[in-house]
Amino acid sequence: MRDKMELTLGPILFEWERSEVLDFYKAALTLPVDTVYIGEVVCVKKRSLTIKDIETIGKDLEQAGKKVVLSTLAIVSNEEELELVRELSKLGFSIEANDASALKIAKDAGRTIFAGPHIKTYNKHDAFFLESIGVKNICLPVELPKESIKDIAQNTNLKYEVFAFGKIPLAFSWRCYTERTYGLSKSECAWHCKDHPEGIDLRADTKENGKKAAPIFTINGTSILSGKNLSLLEFTEDLRDTKVDALRISPQYKDTGEVIKIFRDKINGKINYKDSSERLQALIKKPLTNGYYNDKAGMEFLEINDILNV
Amino acid sequence: MEKAEILGPAGNLSSLKAAVDAGADVVYLGFNDSTNARNFEGLNFTEDDLREGIEYLRGKGKKFYLAINTFPQASNFKDWENSVDKAVTLGADALILANTGVLKYASEKYPTTRLHLSVQASASNYEAINFYKKHFNIKRVILPRVLTTGEIRTISENTDVELEAFILGGLCINIEGRCYLSSYVTGASTNTEGACSPSRFVDFSPTDGGGMTISLNKITLNRLSAGEKSPYPTCCKGRYLTSDGELSYAMEEPESLNALSLIPDLIEAGVSALKIEGRQRTKSYVGTVTGILREAVDSYYVNPASFAVKKEWTEKTRETFEGTSSTLGSYAGK
Structure with a gap:
């Protein structure tokens, strides 16, 4: 009998005010998650937290019984960015590598290594390789369909995590898209991202039933996220059967704690798929996606009745 | 040398x-x-x-x-x-x-x-x-x-x-190998299928006045006026509306x-x-x-x-x- 599906709180991809970030992690102390990722994936120029803050938050979370992992940048292109990875690797927590540089730096620093969603684990041979260099846990790329997840997870002995809720990180650039909307470049960073705690919606120039289209993408600093939230809430049992060990809830500006509780209740069997989806829909009030898992376009949403015999 | x-x-x-x-x-x-x-x-x-x-x-x-x-x-x-x-x-x-x-x-x-x-x-x-x-x-x-x-x-x-x-x-304006824009909109992954925005998903519809509407898997990426040119339609080179209603090449100009x-x-x-x-x-x-x-x-x-x-x-x-x-x-x- 395998352990119950774990829940993890992913790294905050957005930039929020310092007090908001501190409050968010204070609340996380009592949330029903097993692991909390801190650190920085998107941009070296974010300023809400210092390295010292990250260390303090990490220790507090460990005290509260959480596993703590520090996530690292998805693009590392210069010494300043390498230095951030090195600084995080010195703190003593496990490291989630999102670039090959972090795989090396974390190993040299003697840390436990997690391969993040931006390390391209597309097949079991990738997983064998990562295992051979000491990786213990893999968060799979967001676009993998169920069949690929299954083949990797069932043929290797690592722990696997999938991105299960939140706006999906789809692309990373050298350009700051947020500053671009203000006519500025990344090197002219004026910290506008903190004014957009949920990112900036991008909509196609079209109308759906006479209304403006739902957002297709979200600008978030140097990254592009999906316009809609991903949710694999309906698939928690299916994912467990697929041999996935943990589901990642990616922090959103609002209601993240409530989302976690719904996922936890669903995993614990307190509510069924129908009630849990209704609770989630009532909370989010916006269209969701689950296309990637079902081998469709990532933006699509498939009704569970069409997929599983439930 | x-x-x-x-x-x-x-x-x-x-x-x-x-x-x-x-x-x-x-x-x-x-x-x-x-x-x-x-x-x-x-x-x-x-x-x-x-x-x-x-x-x-x-x-x-x-x-x-x-x-x-x-x-x-x-x-x-x-x-x-x-x-x-x-x-x-x-x-x-x-x-x-x-x-x-x-x-x-x-x-x-x-x-x-x-x-x-x-x-x-x-x-x-x-x-x-x-x-x-x-x-x-x-x-x-x-x-x-x-x-x-x-x-x-x-x-x-x-x-x-x-x-x-x-x-x-x-x-490519986004780092190569870590861009899923194409698969998000079409299901065709640049990483696994080897093609960004494959032509089977692209539609060019002429509009009144000699312009053109370009869409990718039914998502409108661009509306061109008569004589206006555009490169092959990929998500990163689309025109999008931001919250203030402005239509622009939000990621990259053509x-x-x-x-x-x-x-x-x-x-x-x-x-x-x-x-x-x-x-x-x-x-x-x-x-x-x-x-x-x-x-x-x-x-x-x-x-x-x-x-x-x-x-x-x-x-x-x-x-x-x-x-x-x-x-x-x-x-x-x-």
């Missing part, structure tokens, strides 16, 4: 010949399947085509590199192994690989074959590059288009892996990379190979831009200090850009 190598793209036999005739040192290409990152309909090489191409380029003393640079999944890993085997049998001067599973296979089975790390592997710093060297003995890396020339210099000072950089052609003016900077930063993007483009594009790059690079070596971009190169390059403007991308600053 050994001259920087010039790499011309080829999606078919006539482009291969055009690249060779215009002065490319190397032609890079792929098989006609999803094992390469320019897997478009009607493009790329069957083994027979390739044999003919090899004969042609060998006759002129040129090399070829084979791109097997996509990411296999569960059901089809064997296809990538077969492509590696085929490429080695055909005598490729280097294999351009991205996936660690495929790199491991190739480095163990063919330890003397030269391996280059594809841009799709997203290795944008010396720690990552040295990591791939340690594990797979790569000899060269194709640098993602996210770096300044200063950052390239830092990489060069900290690795002995050769550096190859894009200099002309279409431009623009193409022309870094001819930075040839001295790139070479002096440690780049030893200059690559032209465009295996999906016509032989006339390949011939034109390869010829321009040949002339530019040769003129640099005649007198590096007085290198200057000729007006004629700029004009001829612009004509190949499908109506888009030119940019230095990240090279000159972020």
Whole structure:
């Protein structure tokens, strides 16, 4: 009998005010998650937290019984960015590598290594390789369909995590898209991202039933996220059967704690798929996606009745 | 001083010949399947085509590199192994690989074959590059288009892996290999299928007044007025509405990379190979831009200090850009 599906709180991809970030992690102390990722994936120029803050938050979370992992940048292109990875690797927590540089730096620093969603684990041979260099846990790329997840997870002995809720990180650039909307470049960073705690919606120039289209993408600093939230809430049992060990809830500006509780209740069997989806829909009030898992376009949403015999 | 190598793209036999005739040192290409990152309909090489191409380029003393640079999944890993085997049998001067599973296979089975790390592997710093060297003995890396020339210099000072950089052609604004915009909208993944925004999802609808609406899997990417041009429709080059209702090229203007003016900077930063993007483009594009790059690079070596971009190169390059403007991308600053 395998352990119950774990829940993890992913790294905050957005930039929020310092007090908001501190409050968010204070609340996380009592949330029903097993692991909390801190650190920085998107941009070296974010300023809400210092390295010292990250260390303090990490220790507090460990005290509260959480596993703590520090996530690292998805693009590392210069010494300043390498230095951030090195600084995080010195703190003593496990490291989630999102670039090959972090795989090396974390190993040299003697840390436990997690391969993040931006390390391209597309097949079991990738997983064998990562295992051979000491990786213990893999968060799979967001676009993998169920069949690929299954083949990797069932043929290797690592722990696997999938991105299960939140706006999906789809692309990373050298350009700051947020500053671009203000006519500025990344090197002219004026910290506008903190004014957009949920990112900036991008909509196609079209109308759906006479209304403006739902957002297709979200600008978030140097990254592009999906316009809609991903949710694999309906698939928690299916994912467990697929041999996935943990589901990642990616922090959103609002209601993240409530989302976690719904996922936890669903995993614990307190509510069924129908009630849990209704609770989630009532909370989010916006269209969701689950296309990637079902081998469709990532933006699509498939009704569970069409997929599983439930 | 050994001259920087010039790499011309080829999606078919006539482009291969055009690249060779215009002065490319190397032609890079792929098989006609999803094992390469320019897997478009009607493009790329069957083994027979390739044999003919090899004969042609060998006759002129040129090399070829084979791109097997996509990411296999569960059901089809064997296809990538077969492509590696085929490429080695055909005598490729280097294999351009991205996936660690495929790199491991190739480095163990063919330890003397030269391996280059594809841009799709997203290795944008010396720690990552040295990591791939340690594990797979790569000899060269194709640098993602996210770096300044200063950052390239830092990489060069900290690795002995050769550096190859894009200099002309279409431009990815997001780091290669970590961009899922195409699969989010269409389900076709650039990483696994080898094609960004495949044509089967693209629709061009004429509008009243001679304009055009362009959509990708029913998502409107652009509305062109009469006479307005646009590059091939990918998500990053679409026009979107932001919250304030403004319609703009939120990610990237329709623009193409022309870094001819930075040839001295790139070479002096440690780049030893200059690559032209465009295996999906016509032989006339390949011939034109390869010829321009040949002339530019040769003129640099005649007198590096007085290198200057000729007006004629700029004009001829612009004509190949499908109506888009030119940019230095990240090279000159972020």
